[in-house]
Amino acid sequence: NAGVTQTPKFQVLKTGQSMTLQCAQDMNHNSMYWYRQDPGMGLRLIYYSASEGTTDKGEVPNGYNVSRLNKREFSLRLESAAPSQTSVYFCASSPSFDEQYFGPGTRLTVT
């Protein structure tokens, strides 16, 4: 039981490049989330998926897109990376209205 896994762990992009951050959970959870963590700002919700087939915007969705591929997988895409998207990205999952389980994070630098 691996919990929540994220790939890659580290990534460096040039401005304008695109990439997809992958997240998978093996706990059969309904809900999945993408956050970004910036110094002094805590965690801010980018997008979430309450159940397979649904996605909703969070607090800071601009510049991102998501796909809930199936119940296990929830990906985050940056279509044209900007330096302001330099951050640590966390994926989380939750059975329902309950505790969230976090992945180890992806550290992204955009130059």
Added chain:
Amino acid sequence: GEDVEQSLFLSVREGDSSVINCTYTDSSSTYLYWYKQEPGAGLQLLTYIFSNMDMKQDQRLTVLLNKKDKHLSLRIADTQTGDSAIYFCAERGMNTGFQKLVFGTGTRLLVSP
């Protein structure tokens, strides 16, 4: 939108008690959480409290909730160097969309020997 605030830094000596404070604005808050983040890792749930409770104790951890003042605290008894981490307060309520958590900025706890 709703807000959760924490002080940024706390330093204590090993063996002392640590108290980390949090204030929130969501009057509809139903669940309040404390998460711990160790260096280079994701967040792990430490404990949570329902809004109809005043206190919850779990081994070395004591959570106090003052719903009138919208104030939450986490007390760690006999603090150890392994408790050094960032601690996040989070809340869930109807005003924030019940499926979402709102996190504070985190309090970095440094425990010195």
